[in-house]
Amino acid sequence: xxxxxxxxxxxxxxxxxxxxxxxxxxxxxxxxxxxxxxxxxxxxxxxxxxxxxxxxxxxxxxxxxxxxxxxx
Numbered sequence: 001x002x003x004x005x006x007x008x009x010x011x012x013x014x015x016x017x018x019x020x021x022x023x024x025x026x027x028x029x030x031x032x033x034x035x036x037x038x039x040x041x042x043x044x045x046x047x048x049x050x051x052x053x054x055x056x057x058x059x060x061x062x063x064x065x066x067x068x069x070x071x072x
Contacts, residue, residue, distance in 0.1 A: 005038075005046040012037075013047070013054050025055060 013032065020031055032051045038044040052058035 005043055006050055009037075009047050009050050010054070013050055017054060025057070028055060 012035075016032060016035055017028060020028055023031075029051070033048075036044055036047045038047050049058065
């Protein structure tokens with residue numbers, strides 16, 4: 001099965017975060033931004049999104065609308 005960019009980047013990002021444990025979030029974000037291997041927009045965006053997710057600064061979007069039953 002072919003890997004997605006997120007699946008490819010996730011272990012790399014986790015390793016960078018582990019190597020730089022103890023640094024504050026601002027420093028970690030700078031290190032991760034400099035380590036971004038992406039050449040194109042979607043690759044950079046995936047890298048940045050996965051970084052934020054692993055740092056706990058972003059939440060996975062929910063596709064369920066809580067007000068859905070009220071709309072009908």
